[in-house]
Amino acid sequence: MMDAVVRGPDGAVQTTAIESAADLAMVRDSDGVTWIDATGGDESALALVSEAFDLHDLSADDVRAGGRAKVEEFDEYTLLRVNSVKRRTDSWTVTDPIRDVSVGLFVGSDWLVSYSMEPLAAIDDVRDALVRGRGRIRERGPDFLAYLVVTTLVEEYFRVLDDLEARLEGIEDAVIDGPSSVTLEEINDVRRDLLAFRRLVWPTREAIATLALGDVTNIDELTRRYYRDAYEELVELVELTETYRDLASGSRDIYLNTVAMSTNEVMKKLTVVATIVLPLTFVAGVYGMNFEGSPYNMPELAWTFGYPATMLGMLAVAVILLVYFRREGWL
Amino acid sequence: MMDAVVRGPDGAVQTTAIESAADLAMVRDSDGVTWIDATGGDESALALVSEAFDLHDLSADDVRAGGRAKVEEFDEYTLLRVNSVKRRTDSWTVTDPIRDVSVGLFVGSDWLVSYSMEPLAAIDDVRDALVRGRGRIRERGPDFLAYLVVTTLVEEYFRVLDDLEARLEGIEDAVIDGPSSVTLEEINDVRRDLLAFRRLVWPTREAIATLALGDVTNIDELTRRYYRDAYEELVELVELTETYRDLASGSRDIYLNTVAMSTNEVMKKLTVVATIVLPLTFVAGVYGMNFEGSPYNMPELAWTFGYPATMLGMLAVAVILLVYFRREGWL
Amino acid sequence: MMDAVVRGPDGAVQTTAIESAADLAMVRDSDGVTWIDATGGDESALALVSEAFDLHDLSADDVRAGGRAKVEEFDEYTLLRVNSVKRRTDSWTVTDPIRDVSVGLFVGSDWLVSYSMEPLAAIDDVRDALVRGRGRIRERGPDFLAYLVVTTLVEEYFRVLDDLEARLEGIEDAVIDGPSSVTLEEINDVRRDLLAFRRLVWPTREAIATLALGDVTNIDELTRRYYRDAYEELVELVELTETYRDLASGSRDIYLNTVAMSTNEVMKKLTVVATIVLPLTFVAGVYGMNFEGSPYNMPELAWTFGYPATMLGMLAVAVILLVYFRREGWL
């Protein structure tokens, strides 16, 4: 299923459901700007549209298969493929955490075809704005409508990046609380998602740069400034992504150091206990020996204050060692 | 041995075995598009073909020796060298884990020569499609046949990368189960394979970019769009390879941390045992001393409840330490 | 609220408060150079100015929203967006430690509009210098005034970087004193701030390069040398930032090594204690055994000098081990 939204020469906007090749030919040949919206459509819609607007076979394949954002010029139209993005909730594969849906925008001289395998909020929002709209959206051509879709997607990207930033701040708090095996996996997950996000945003930035800076078929001089604006936002997105990756690395460093520090602390505790208790146990062992039968054999055992003196000596050793360890900062 | 597949001006396709220079001259001079397929051929086939189609000595050497993908233009033909890829099953050398077979595609104005030292599935598939085929494959020239070989090889690359992704997912599962010396070697193997794969795909991407974007001898304007499509897939392959390498690094980090965490846990257990048992042993040692002969020497030993009181005291110390360690999260 | 500073053809400088569109039209149409300063202004000021000087909608949005430094040329003016920078004292978010305020400088043929959401010291300083000034500031056009703002901001950047250098030197001193969990966080904070700072300075450098090297609307040939001078300072800033990041990495390495060294020292102490005391305790344990009733059962216990000899033997063992450990450098 697909719809045609036609803005007539009088500025009136009308929406028609397209049922057949004949419907399509009629809206194509009408005056004014025609937007054929086949998002959420089936393959037959794409076939119909390809026939009616003479789209290249490879173009049709490109939007059907999806992939990196790109711009490709043809004699009669420019193809802009961009991607809508959501984080997978059902993260069933570690190597592909961000789910993206490609949408193809075919920008003709006075027509626009949008196609994707699923309905997209960004497309619907721009269509609604066109139907209800005033001002520029009613005056500019299909290149401006395509820009509005792009800028709506860029806002989506910023929301995804905000999520990633929030997770990163959670991680920075968590690493200060101490090491737990779960946290390092979470750090790695964020790094992986930032990597996937960057892989999505980077080609988008390049594609929009082509529209902003080059002399592209059916992209108006005036509209190029708008693409430049979107381009600047995409530059900011890529930069933030790089920065967040670096911050995630920093968190990982702190995390790993916390483990090393903890082992160090554990070792110190063990050493303190062993250093205090082992010598005392040795002394107790000595006075548990059974030497006898000679005035040189353990006369201490028979001294009047032998036991209390020994205990006080042990206490003194323990106290001295405790003071020493405290001064060294081990306690 | 080699075959000639000739598509006559009437569109009919005919396959002939080439036995001699004379056979070769005949098919070369016939009308229509001639494909000399000498894959799996011996050196004499290459010599015959070089003579008949006036191939440069260096071109012949290039396909015989194999190597990185490349495009090189000559007056009468364009040489495209690409590589078929398999993972070595008999991995006898750590520094060369991916085995590749170079194939040279010599694209003339109305002829194509394919040569490689081994038979290649990609070549056979395209030949079959030509013999059985309809549509574009019957209408376009030798540059399009070469494209079909390239796109078949790119599909091969994606299958290899899928294998690598599967191994990577296995690793991510394994590192969560805990450290074992085998796993780090496996992580390193995948990193090494990704490195080798990238070294194979990167020059292919550059070579196809030359065909897609440049103005290359015997590559038709219309066919360039198809090479561009292959180029975009190769860009995707390189990007995924980089991402997988980064994910492998992440797995290695988790792995190494698991070892450090484990050592930390072991140390904690040792410290808990030592901290509880050593002081108690000391106490037992004290009451094993042999002081006697004075009311100050160990009167506790003779107290009615001396032994049970001591045992209860020891139990209390043990319980207090256990509670403390549990609160600290060491148990 | 905004002011107009007009330098008349006679060189006299006069400041007027702008209250309305009429005021604005009057100063705009006056002879000489007109500077409309709307920093610290509200959105209505920007609207008035946009109307009077025919600023593009996107330009107005750009300065309102703020963002990376940039230069954008329009038919009648050049927009330069730069940023004032302070370190946040109320560091409420780990991922955005450096607070920047964007200022838009619209450079016309004989007019300059400055706009930002907050008052800025850099703008005020240049305005004061113009009002009080002599020499070049009174002779050159709006492009030179914009340069003066830029160079004042660059001085600000150098002060921020000096702060970061001071913190870094503090860190280098601290890491030599030994590991404490606080220090690694501080190292990471400095790295993060350097990253944020670099993200601010880098696009500024690129924007000023455009003015210094390109042929930009309303930027005079003579003034370009001054932008080149600012560009060189920005290159120095970026270089220092990179260097400081590298030094911070070095400090982190020393820090982490200090932890590993400390664990090594702790282990050595424990090993020394255990190696000396445990064998002696074993000997004491042996002579605490209760074998008897046969001339072969512990005759030592009854020897005249059994006890002193045993104690001397233990002392000898302890001394030998201490000497050994000292020779090995463990003590």
Add this chain to the structure above:
Amino acid sequence: MMDAVVRGPDGAVQTTAIESAADLAMVRDSDGVTWIDATGGDESALALVSEAFDLHDLSADDVRAGGRAKVEEFDEYTLLRVNSVKRRTDSWTVTDPIRDVSVGLFVGSDWLVSYSMEPLAAIDDVRDALVRGRGRIRERGPDFLAYLVVTTLVEEYFRVLDDLEARLEGIEDAVIDGPSSVTLEEINDVRRDLLAFRRLVWPTREAIATLALGDVTNIDELTRRYYRDAYEELVELVELTETYRDLASGSRDIYLNTVAMSTNEVMKKLTVVATIVLPLTFVAGVYGMNFEGSPYNMPELAWTFGYPATMLGMLAVAVILLVYFRREGWL
């Protein structure tokens, strides 16, 4: 000492020893292609040749001092400086492990001068081939002779890299056998040699690219294809060098992990011993206490089966702990 190899217009090749400026002038002015080979020569040979062929002072200095590979064009000749390479056997300096000998090739219109401070196998091989040779080597000009030297040197580079690969494979085997301080130094040595090798090959690649792609004085169109072939081999060399460095890093990671794993294993053994023996020793200590004189004081000591029961209890504890540790995978 130097020789002149002259290929006359009739294709005959003749070798003459050059003793004086007059000899040099004579062969220079003879018809055909003249190769003055002054490799292994003294400085006076270079002075003579510089005078006779009007070589720039800086050119003479460049080949005398040696250094990175480079191409420099002069009015009458092109200077190509390349390097022969051997691994130092007498490795007296850690920062310069690969010894290279620069050779200058001065390519004139119909003359070639080769100069280096030492005799070089590559030069001798090409000279021999020219004297004995047939085919292209007898037909092409001095640019082709220079190419033959380059390609011979590239083969030398491949042999050096094969050595490095062999050492790397030895390392990969060694790290699996376990950590020893010697191995990490060997890994580092290979990394350092790869770095030195890359520093040698990289500028060679750039220099040959200039000859292959540019329009260089005295380098024939036809010969450029041959330089392109050498260039492709140098690209392969640089790529392999990078890959080997990465593999060396991987080996280092495994090596370091092996140390951490070993420490982990050692700690586990210690913990197992301590956890089993310390509690049993405590029990023995308890029954070594001297409480007596009350029915509550250690009645166990007098029970009929007190001792065997205690020993069995201890055995049970030991067995339970052993089973536990085995289940945990510590044994």
Add this chain to the structure above:
Amino acid sequence: MMDAVVRGPDGAVQTTAIESAADLAMVRDSDGVTWIDATGGDESALALVSEAFDLHDLSADDVRAGGRAKVEEFDEYTLLRVNSVKRRTDSWTVTDPIRDVSVGLFVGSDWLVSYSMEPLAAIDDVRDALVRGRGRIRERGPDFLAYLVVTTLVEEYFRVLDDLEARLEGIEDAVIDGPSSVTLEEINDVRRDLLAFRRLVWPTREAIATLALGDVTNIDELTRRYYRDAYEELVELVELTETYRDLASGSRDIYLNTVAMSTNEVMKKLTVVATIVLPLTFVAGVYGMNFEGSPYNMPELAWTFGYPATMLGMLAVAVILLVYFRREGWL
């Protein structure tokens, strides 16, 4: 204070002290090549010279303030700012270990002005060579004199880098002797100095490249070859700097591993001691128990050879464990 060195049309060289603007005007207007040397000069010298040779205000500021090497062209002269370098002996700041003194070389058509805040050996050497000199230094213009200063500074750089190499070799020896906290700081110091050195050499390389390759005001075609020569040496310097940084990283890796290996060794020693002594101590503890009053209670104590048998058993256990640990390579 400053001097003028004038080379008259007859080739005679004369040195005059400049005391006033009039002196300056006279030497400026004299025939031949005039070199005004104001190195080690005060600001008034710079002011006088700026006036006499019409130097741009920004040029004067550039050499006064110092900074990165650069080339800047003006209508009547080219400014080359380069830096003399020494290692600080009084290293009072960790972030700026290499002290550099900027010198400005203003190259006019037939005059040269050199200015710096301190006297520089490189300038003095070239001046001496000019006064005493023969050959090229007497024939070429001010661009060649500036080249001589540059090449003298490059020699200085090589000496500094030789120092750094010597320190690096000292480090490589030290890390093999074992870990000490001082060494890691020294490694880091060398890394930091290499970083500072690279920051100094890199822009010098770029500046000299401009002179060697571009078409710069007052730089003669013939002299450009000499700048190219200096450029190649600077390329070598940058490359060596990168290599040394990599070697320093390698030393750091070995150093850190030595710490980990040492901890591993310490742990092994502790484990050996504990594993041998603790079980024996347990046995001694057992035979120190006071069970009695039943034929089942410790009958061993009364056996004729109970004690010697026990001691032999203990010895056997110790020997077996020692043999085991030696076989495992722990001893």
